[in-house]
Amino acid sequence: MRTTIHSLKKGEKAIIKDFDIDTVxxxxxxxxxxxGNMVELLQIAPFGDPxxxxxxxxxxxxxxxxxxxxxxxxIIKTNLW
Amino acid sequence: xxxxxxxxxxxxxxxNVGKTSVFNQLTGLNxxxxxxxxxxxxxxxxxxxxxxxxxxxxxxxxxxxxxxxSSIDENVVIELLLNKNDKLYPDVALVVTDVENLKRNxxxxxxxxxxxxxxxxxxxxxxxxxxxxxxxxxxxxxEHLKTxxxxxxxxxxxxxxxxxxxxxxxxxxxxEPCxxxSSIDPEYFNTLRKxxxxxxxxxxxxxxxxxxxxxxxxxNEIRSxxxxxxxxxxxxxxxxxxxxxxxxxxVLKAGMKIDETVAKDFxxxxxxxxxxxxxxxxxxxxxxxxxxxxxFEWSKIPMDFIDSTFASLSTxxxxxxxxxxxxxxxxxxxxxxxxxxxxFIPQIAFLFMFISILEESGYMSRVVFLxxxxxxxxxxxxxxxxxxxxxxxxxxxxxxATRNIENWKERLITILVTPFTTCSARLPVYAIxxxxxxxxxxxxxxxxxxxxxxxxLYLLGFGMAILSAYILNKILxxxxxxxxxxxxxxxxxxxxxxxxxxxxxxxxxFIFGAGKIILAISIVLWFLASYGPGEKFNNAEKIVVEKxxxxxxxxxxxxxxxxSQKLENSYIGLMGKTIEPAISPLGYDWKIGIAIISSFxxxxxxxxxxxxxxxxxxxxxxxxxKNKMAAEINPTTGEKIFNFASGISLLLFYAFAMQCASTLAxxxxxxxxxxxxxxxLIFMTGFAYVVALIAYQILK
Numbered sequence: 001m002r003t004t005i006h007s008l009k010k011g012e013k014a015i016i017k018d019f020d021i022d023t024v025x026x027x028x029x030x031x032x033x034x035x036g037n038m039v040e041l042l043q044i045a046p047f048g049d050p051x052x053x054x055x056x057x058x059x060x061x062x063x064x065x066x067x068x069x070x071x072x073x074x075i076i077k078t079n080l081w
Numbered sequence: 082x083x084x085x086x087x088x089x090x091x092x093x094x095x096x097n098v099g100k101t102s103v104f105n106q107l108t109g110l111n112x113x114x115x116x117x118x119x120x121x122x123x124x125x126x127x128x129x130x131x132x133x134x135x136x137x138x139x140x141x142x143x144x145x146x147x148x149x150x151s152s153i154d155e156n157v158v159i160e161l162l163l164n165k166n167d168k169l170y171p172d173v174a175l176v177v178t179d180v181e182n183l184k185r186n187x188x189x190x191x192x193x194x195x196x197x198x199x200x201x202x203x204x205x206x207x208x209x210x211x212x213x214x215x216x217x218x219x220x221x222x223x224e225h226l227k228t229x230x231x232x233x234x235x236x237x238x239x240x241x242x243x244x245x246x247x248x249x250x251x252x253x254x255x256x257e258p259c260x261x262x263s264s265i266d267p268e269y270f271n272t273l274r275k276x277x278x279x280x281x282x283x284x285x286x287x288x289x290x291x292x293x294x295x296x297x298x299x300x301n302e303i304r305s306x307x308x309x310x311x312x313x314x315x316x317x318x319x320x321x322x323x324x325x326x327x328x329x330x331x332v333l334k335a336g337m338k339i340d341e342t343v344a345k346d347f348x349x350x351x352x353x354x355x356x357x358x359x360x361x362x363x364x365x366x367x368x369x370x371x372x373x374x375x376x377f378e379w380s381k382i383p384m385d386f387i388d389s390t391f392a393s394l395s396t397x398x399x400x401x402x403x404x405x406x407x408x409x410x411x412x413x414x415x416x417x418x419x420x421x422x423x424x425f426i427p428q429i430a431f432l433f434m435f436i437s438i439l440e441e442s443g444y445m446s447r448v449v450f451l452x453x454x455x456x457x458x459x460x461x462x463x464x465x466x467x468x469x470x471x472x473x474x475x476x477x478x479x480x481x482a483t484r485n486i487e488n489w490k491e492r493l494i495t496i497l498v499t500p501f502t503t504c505s506a507r508l509p510v511y512a513i514x515x516x517x518x519x520x521x522x523x524x525x526x527x528x529x530x531x532x533x534x535x536x537x538l539y540l541l542g543f544g545m546a547i548l549s550a551y552i553l554n555k556i557l558x559x560x561x562x563x564x565x566x567x568x569x570x571x572x573x574x575x576x577x578x579x580x581x582x583x584x585x586x587x588x589x590x591f592i593f594g595a596g597k598i599i600l601a602i603s604i605v606l607w608f609l610a611s612y613g614p615g616e617k618f619n620n621a622e623k624i625v626v627e628k629x630x631x632x633x634x635x636x637x638x639x640x641x642x643x644x645s646q647k648l649e650n651s652y653i654g655l656m657g658k659t660i661e662p663a664i665s666p667l668g669y670d671w672k673i674g675i676a677i678i679s680s681f682x683x684x685x686x687x688x689x690x691x692x693x694x695x696x697x698x699x700x701x702x703x704x705x706x707k708n709k710m711a712a713e714i715n716p717t718t719g720e721k722i723f724n725f726a727s728g729i730s731l732l733l734f735y736a737f738a739m740q741c742a743s744t745l746a747x748x749x750x751x752x753x754x755x756x757x758x759x760x761x762l763i764f765m766t767g768f769a770y771v772v773a774l775i776a777y778q779i780l781k
Contacts, residue, residue, distance in 0.1 A: 021315050025487070025564040029322050030147045032185055037326075042349065046358035047454040050463070052569060056326075059185045060348075060569040062450045062463075067565065 003075060005051065005068035008041040014073035015039075023070045028063065032056030039073060087136045089169055090129075090248060093158065093193060094177035095186050096144035097443070097570035099205045102235035102579055103177050104141040107245070114586055122157050131245050140169055146185075148192045149318065150291050152484045159291060162196055163284055173251035174200045175231075175244075180207055180215060181571060183337065187226075187329045188322070191259055194227065195283035199254040201229050201247055208234040214343030222336040227255045236576060258283075260328040265320040290314055351572055355447045365448055372435045373536045376508075378529065380427035384512070387427075388706060391420030410607060417706075418603025421509075421689025422596040428512070429505045430588050432474045437583045439470070441575035449567050459547050460554025462486050462565060465495040469546060472502035473539065474587070476744045480751055487564035494553045496751055497761060500744050501546035503539045503736070506685040510735050511538055513688055517711055518728030541736055549764075602679055602686050606653060610694055613651035621646040648694070667734065667770070668727030668777040670715060677734075684740045726780035730773040737769035 008014055016037050024033070032055045043052035049065045094100040108127025125141035142161065143154035150156045161167055174193055178186035183204065193200050210216070223230050231247050233240030263270035263282055274282055354360055399412040439445050445467055453463025464486045472479035479499050486492040519534045617624065625642045634642060648654050656678060657671030664674050676690040688706060695709040713722040745758040
């Protein structure tokens with residue numbers, strides 16, 4: 001299964017890997033949602049949707065799960081020690 | 082060379098960077114709010130005196146994230162910046178940014194630079210730098226961004242003087258782009274450059290990718306020779322965006338330091354509470370509750386004051402001016418008419434104040450986040466919450482506020498159901514009827530019964546909006562991609578100045594806009610009520626003498642009898658009588674019928690109409706409108722006209738009926754079809770009639 005922004009847990013950070021350009025709105029790209037940039041899941045709305053993200057360390061945006069599912073990421077493992 | 086022309090300064094920036102505060106700081110109260118020709122985007126112009134006797138027109142452009150327009154509001158920005166012949170074309174552009182969001186805000190800056198307009202980078206909210214552990218290397222940034230930087234705080238008011246000095250030097254500011262974006266596809270852009278050697282490359286690119294009108298270039302010509310598939314264009318736009326961000330990241334790496342250990346995070350703590358799955362909703366409803374309670378409680382005193390002032394003015398005019406038709410027109414038509422407008426001011430001002438505070442503070446976005454999933458069940462978007470809430474002020478700006486809803490179906494449904502929310506024009510109708518039929522008592526010591534009824538009516542409006550959205554969602558077959566991207570801005574303490582200016586501007590626009598109609602209708606009504614056709618009107622005295630010759634009346638009784646005989650047979654009286662059979666099952670008499678007829682231009686006319694009608698026809702013992710209405714008796718049953726059953730029936734009728742010509746006009750404009758406003762008119766009014774009928778028949 002692909003790891004996407006939707007797979008993140010609250011507080012988890014990840015690096016954006018890839019997405020299908022046709023399913024992600026340009027506006028989101030302009031907010032900094034681009035391959036290589038970091039994304040952090042800050043809050044999940046009640047009922048699980050939408051998701052409140054911090055993209056590229058500064059852009060605070062909310063997107064719906066259906067969009068989040070399209071954006072593949074690699075989760076940054078937090079050091080337990 | 083000294084030019085006497087005012088220089089044009091354009092304020093450009095992302096939403097939520099305090100652009101409006103900068104505008105307010107530069108222009109003070111020297112502002113004019115209008116519309117761009119042909120579209121309903123708000124155009125804010127201001128005037129500012131700069132050093133060295135330079136005068137400037139400041140234009141506050143709609144907030145935009147980039148020059149890739151996705152709404153009409155954003156299109157305005159591009160169209161202005163692409164058209165050198167526009168008389169508002171800026172001599173200098175101020176790109177306003179938020180120091181905490183510099184990275185993202187610079188994207189727009191690099192695009193504006195590509196248009197080769199002298200551009201000043203305004204870094205706002207500089208007072209927050211220490212708090213957030215941010216330091217900036219201004220000379221380095223100025224060098225690499227090829228601009229001049231003004232570090233300001235529109236909130237604390239510092240840096241404004243320096244900014245003004247900087248604007249004056251606009252001719253010395255570099256117009257060179259700060260990066261070469263065309264390197265994303267050299268071959269493509271080189272051919273483009275060769276084909277149109279006299280045009281700015283970035284302008285051509287914008288014309289190809291955007292839906293903008295660009296005067297001296299035929300868009301189809303450019304497009305046909307440089308056609309690319311939608312996906313390819315978008316891929317190029319993505320590349321362009323990446324390219325710009327790379328540049329910005331490189332510049333900021335050296336030019337900006339953030340000490341994370343110093344940074345304090347207030348936002349996430351507040352977010353945790355305000356978007357909490359329980360507390361979030363509790364707080365939201367508490368806020369709504371407080372707003373509606375206070376609108377009713379706080380505006381009571383100023384409203385009573387305005388009401389009684391105009392009543393005594395009316396009496397004064399009638400006594401002091403020489404008797405005649407003109408005096409009657411003034412005391413019975415014009416003065417009650419103006420009073421009927423001004424009485425709105427307190428409630429409208431409070432409403433605009435609360436909405437302005439919710440937006441300014443950043444809380445509105447949290448509500449959008451909180452409500453999206455729920456609203457989607459009804460075919461709406463989380464963003465529909467903003468129109469539905471600001472619809473409590475007026476449906477017209479609310480319908481315009483739907484423009485940032487990306488999905489057409491969600492947007493259309495929002496437009497169609499927004500008129501159900503209780504707008505401020507319904508408020509005076511509700512206020513007066515509630516005051517007449519609901520007792521002014523308290524439950525549990527704090528809850529005012531009248532306030533509760535008002536709140537219930539607001540909830541009814543929202544409920545109806547949601548319910549019809551649900552039905553429309555099932556009926557309408559429109560497919561479209563659902564995009565939902567909403568910025569969650571930083572929390573800010575609303576600035577008194579911004580809120581104040583907003584309240585004044587909006588109230589003024591409302592009073593003058595609606596005021597003209599109300600005043601005109603009041604005068605027309607007065608004429609229609611003061612004149613009538615035929616014997617029954619012209620020989621009213623004689624008829625009354627005939628009728629009452631068995632039991633002689635006192636002088637005042639006789640005068641009242643004549644007045645009501647006249648009113649009943651005046652033009653307006655006949656109109657009211659004609660529709661009486663249709664509305665008497667709802668508990669209304671012909672006088673209320675007149676008020677309903679005139680309400681179809683605009684609801685708020687209701688109270689003014691009754692005021693005019695009762696001034697013409699009633700006894701002069703009761704001074705205020707409310708007392709006059711309370712004293713009305715049905716001649717056949719001997720009961721009060723405004724009793725519990727007819728009051729509730731009227732409240733429900735006004736809650737649901739579509740009685741606003743301006744809303745129908747704006748719906749037509751935004752949906753580009755008469756089909757939707759016609760549907761609103763027929764469905765809403767028909768529904769209102771049925772509900773009011775049922776309510777009256779049960780309660781009477």
